[in-house]
Amino acid sequence: xxxxxxxxxxxxxxxxxxxxxxxxxxxxxxxxxxxxxxxxxxxxxxxxxxxxxxxxxxxxxxxxxxxxxxxxxxxxxxxxxxxxxxxxxxxxxxxxxxxxxxxxxxxxxxxxxxxxxxxxxxxxxxxxxxxxxxxxxxxxxxxxxxxxxxxxxxxxxxxxxxxxxxxxxxxxxxxxxxxxxxxxxxxxxxxxxxxxxxxxxxxxxxxxxxxxxxxxxxxxxxxxxxxxxxxxxxxxxxxxxxxxxxxxxxxxxxxxxxxxxxxxxxxxxxxxxxxxxxxxxxxxxxxxxxxxxxxxxxxxx
Amino acid sequence: xxxxxxxxxxxxxxxxxxxxxxxxxxxxxxxxxxxxxxxxxxxxxxxxxxxxxxxxxxxxxxxxxxxxxxxxxxxxxxxxxxxxxxxxxxxxxxxxxxxxxxxxxxxxxxxxxxxxxxxxxxxxxxxxxxxxxxxxxxxxxxxxxxxxxxxxxxxxxxxxxxxxxxxxxxxxxxxxxxxxxxxxxxxxxxxxxxxxxxxxxxxxxxxxxxxxxxxxxxxxxxxxxxxxxxxxxxxxxxxxxxxxxxxxxxxxxxxxxxxxxxxxxxxxxxxxxxxxxxxxxxxxxxxxxxxxxxxxxxxxx
Numbered sequence: 001x002x003x004x005x006x007x008x009x010x011x012x013x014x015x016x017x018x019x020x021x022x023x024x025x026x027x028x029x030x031x032x033x034x035x036x037x038x039x040x041x042x043x044x045x046x047x048x049x050x051x052x053x054x055x056x057x058x059x060x061x062x063x064x065x066x067x068x069x070x071x072x073x074x075x076x077x078x079x080x081x082x083x084x085x086x087x088x089x090x091x092x093x094x095x096x097x098x099x100x101x102x103x104x105x106x107x108x109x110x111x112x113x114x115x116x117x118x119x120x121x122x123x124x125x126x127x128x129x130x131x132x133x134x135x136x137x138x139x140x141x142x143x144x145x146x147x148x149x150x151x152x153x154x155x156x157x158x159x160x161x162x163x164x165x166x167x168x169x170x171x172x173x174x175x176x177x178x179x180x181x182x183x184x185x186x187x188x189x190x191x192x193x194x195x196x197x198x199x200x201x202x203x204x205x206x207x208x209x210x211x212x213x214x215x216x217x218x219x220x221x222x223x224x225x226x227x228x229x230x231x232x233x234x235x236x237x238x239x240x241x242x243x244x245x246x247x248x249x250x251x252x253x254x255x256x257x258x259x260x261x262x263x264x265x266x267x268x269x270x271x272x273x274x275x276x277x278x279x280x281x282x283x284x285x286x287x288x289x290x291x292x293x294x295x296x297x298x299x300x301x
Numbered sequence: 302x303x304x305x306x307x308x309x310x311x312x313x314x315x316x317x318x319x320x321x322x323x324x325x326x327x328x329x330x331x332x333x334x335x336x337x338x339x340x341x342x343x344x345x346x347x348x349x350x351x352x353x354x355x356x357x358x359x360x361x362x363x364x365x366x367x368x369x370x371x372x373x374x375x376x377x378x379x380x381x382x383x384x385x386x387x388x389x390x391x392x393x394x395x396x397x398x399x400x401x402x403x404x405x406x407x408x409x410x411x412x413x414x415x416x417x418x419x420x421x422x423x424x425x426x427x428x429x430x431x432x433x434x435x436x437x438x439x440x441x442x443x444x445x446x447x448x449x450x451x452x453x454x455x456x457x458x459x460x461x462x463x464x465x466x467x468x469x470x471x472x473x474x475x476x477x478x479x480x481x482x483x484x485x486x487x488x489x490x491x492x493x494x495x496x497x498x499x500x501x502x503x504x505x506x507x508x509x510x511x512x513x514x515x516x517x518x519x520x521x522x523x524x525x526x527x528x529x530x531x532x533x534x535x536x537x538x539x540x541x542x543x544x545x546x547x548x549x550x551x552x553x554x555x556x557x558x559x560x561x562x563x564x565x566x567x568x569x570x571x572x573x574x575x576x577x578x579x580x581x582x583x584x585x586x587x588x589x590x591x592x593x594x595x596x597x598x599x600x601x602x
Contacts, residue, residue, distance in 0.1 A: 036577060052576065233571070245545050260472045273565065273568035276351075
């Protein structure tokens, strides 16, 4: 039996959380994660780690949880599952930087298992630059493609399109950022045995700090002024709109009595709204808006 | 036939918008509403009036719209209606003040009619103080009760409870503010003939500036400092959470391809999120949290 025990998966996920926090703290140089332990009444709990007011990171959360119990009615219905107990563990990250030239980033890896044997992995990572830099976008997507290609050469294209469709704000007719990859309900099969599958998911977790520390190191010294800060505050408003209106995980969490503070650790420290704000012709902001589209091939060979 | 033609109702609503804007401008003393006219592809349009950076008002929107056409599939389904053309007109207001001692306010009056003869009025008004002042709350509810009582002495109690249930943030287990009144699907009957019903709805529109100018005049000179501003920014975050996650109108508008900027004119100019923020023992902020409950009788006789 190749499948790994759920408690071991949770332990490994928690190690990924630890690794990510250490790497981000080192790169930030000043900020420290504070740990908030919580328990779930119906079974399980988690550790939400939040860093506020760092040198580079304004507000970042790296959350781990492992919860279990009878599967809530709403989950059964939504996922068309038969009644059984469930176990779910995951690591979820959102980082809001101080400097508008550093992108916002999100990552999530998760494992879901039921007492009847059903199980799957899911996850995703996407980048939301306040100002889109095509080279940064290319670096980001190349890293993801290389990781995907090491496991299955159909993954990147498939998961990139899934991300384009998922991280989309219909009421703004714009993508949240430059996308990334998104996948769900991945179970092992002959081509992708369990150890390889979990390695793909864990590998994404370990890839995260490499990618984000690259942007922290390279972009946090880029100059910016009031104009860039104002634009950042508006883009953060869009981030709020996506997460509260469209993000399936957030909506579902809030709807099913999840732990509000952990779910909403993704909120920016501050967000602004200005009525009918449109960037000037020729501005960097307008160039960014024009790049918030689905289906862009960011990898220039 | 006592029923008033839909175009006349729309005209009257637009006059209410005009009246409210004039009264608010006068009380503010500096801010001016800018009008943004828009058209709806499928029929109708509106005028969104927004005031930014006034003396008392940080950001306020007073929107009028009158739209018509085939009833969208989603509306038919949601409201269990048979296929027919629809006409809808309304005035909708959200005001975010500069001084945290002045409350946020919202009001909405609306009329919906179908080509098959179905029609109804809906509306609501609620107050969201950053710091709850019991006397202010009492004044607010007394004004609403007096207005309701002039039409039907069962209205206030019924509509106040409806507001408590509607303006509620389940994931925070708190009300948005101190409530107000909310009503929907009101049609004329023997006890409440059409002219009386529309007078009740219009009267609420005309009551609005009286109520809010009272708070603008009395509260905008109250002292505040950094601590109050920080709390205001967090409360505005809660306002965002309610509107984007739970408000039926907002959700529905964004979901059915409504005009995003008009729908989201309710967003505050700025909102903050701090992880797991809890006010200090004995603070005014904590006292406010303790008053964000359903079912409080604010009217002390």
